[in-house]
Amino acid sequence: MRAQRPKEVYVFPTDAFASSVLEGLGSEPKRLESRYFYDDRGDALFREITGLPEYYLTACEREILSCQPEAMLADYEAGTPLDVVELGAGDGTKSRHLLEAAMRKGFDLRYVPIDISAAALDHLSDHMRARLPGLEVAPSRGDYLTSLHELHEKSSRPELLLFLGSNIGNYPDDEALALLASLAREMADEDMMLVGFDLRKDPWTIHRAYNDSAGLTREFNLNLLERINRELGGDFDLDAFDHYEPYDPVAGVASSFLVSLAQQTVAIDSLDREFEFEPFELIHTEISRKYSPGEIDHLAGQSGLSIVRTLHDRREYFADVLMRKQLPNP
Ligand SMILES: C[S@@+](CC[C@H](N)C(=O)[O-])C[C@H]1O[C@@H](n2cnc3c(N)ncnc32)[C@H](O)[C@@H]1O
Structure with missing residues (x-):
């Protein structure tokens, strides 16, 4: 049985981008939320990043999903209903391998990709229609927990949740724990969740993944400022900011920053505000946490x-971990 809905932690109001930018650039130190990387341009750049030789994460996880899909489906009875619900689905190209295997096994299958990016969902639906024509796809635009809860109000079909790509690593430890605990409360006893974790490894391998020679990660990070210019009437001069992403192997965290290269004032029309930047002042944009097996x-x-x-x-290099909710001792 699914438990009562927990207290809502992740809210996603329509003017969320504007309020998040106002709050983040008004903070000390300045920050911007990584979820806003993914507009049309950000989605396209991320897809290019996943094809880079340095960005090993996608290739490793694709290898797991294409070589071991049976191990993810073994606990479900073939021929029965199954919803594969993907949180932050992006382009879903890796999940296709799992979905293909589930179709071969004859599940009464439905694929529910959840993403805050409309562009990502459009791209994904086109991709699945072309590659898996018989698959029922029911995309849902919104935040992970809100969309999942809405789905559960309408459906009680057994589920396999996918939370891939080390998306969990974009949350600080306390928030990652709160998010997984909320997801666990949303799960029924028989549901499972496959969570992708990037593992600790040679620090240079990790460093190179976020400092690629083609400069795509730099462009991806700077696109957040371009998005503010486009959507909120900002006047960020992109040549006056740089990308900086160090990896701290002790904490196991790569941190992504935008660096102001000069003393400058940036106006954002729709916020009716100006923001001052000192030379080399940082805007924190994202973390990418790497885990040991013990930490997982x-x-x-x-x-x-x-x-x-x-x-x-x-x-x-990477682990996809299949989990179910802990059941109380009988
Ligand atoms: C790094 S991409 C990963 C995509 C895919 N899971 C993969 O493994 O390639 C993260 C995706 O999660 C989405 N996303 C980020 N935060 C989200 C949230 N709070 N709720 C729903 N989707 C979110 C983004 O729009 C983006 O498509």
Whole structure:
């Protein structure tokens, strides 16, 4: 049975971008929320990043999903109803392998991609229609928890939740725990969730993933300022900002910053505000957390989830971890 809805933690109002920018640039130190990377341009840039040789995450996870889909479906009875619900689906190209396997096994299958980016969902629906014509696709635009809860108000079909791409690593530890705990409360006893974790490894390999020679990650980060210019009437001079992304191997965190290269004032019309920047002042935009197996165990246990099995790529750079909610002792 699904539990009562927990207190809502993640709200997504329509003017959220404007209020988030106002709050973030008015803070000390300045920050911008990474969820706003993904407008049309951001989606396209992210798709290009996933094809870069340095950005190993996507290739590793694709290898897991294409080589081991049976291990993700083994606990569901073939021929029965199954909703594969993907949180922050992006272009969904990796999930296609799992969906293909589920179709072969004859599940009464429905695919529900959830994403805040309309462009990502449009692209994904076109892709799935072309590659898996028989698949029922029911996209839902919105925040992870809100959309998932709305789905549960209408449907009680068994689910396999997908939370791939190390999206969980974009949250600080306390928020990652709160998010997984909220997802666990949304799950029925028989549901499972596959969570993608990028693992700790040679720090240079991680450093290069976020400092690619083609400069795409730089462009992706700077697109956030362009998005403010386009959507909120900002006058950011993109040549006056740089991308900086160091990896701290002790904390296991890559942190993404935009650096102001000069003393400057930036006006944002729709906020009716100007923001002052000192030379080399930073705007924090994202973290990408890397995990040890022990840290994954701890996070799952503290979130009310138990690990069913862990799947790796050949190099053991990445882990897709299948979890279900902890059940009370009988
Ligand atoms: C880094 S991309 C990863 C996409 C895909 N999961 C993958 O593994 O390639 C993150 C995606 O999550 C979406 N996203 C980020 N925060 C979200 C939120 N709070 N609710 C719903 N979608 C979100 C973004 O729009 C984007 O498409």
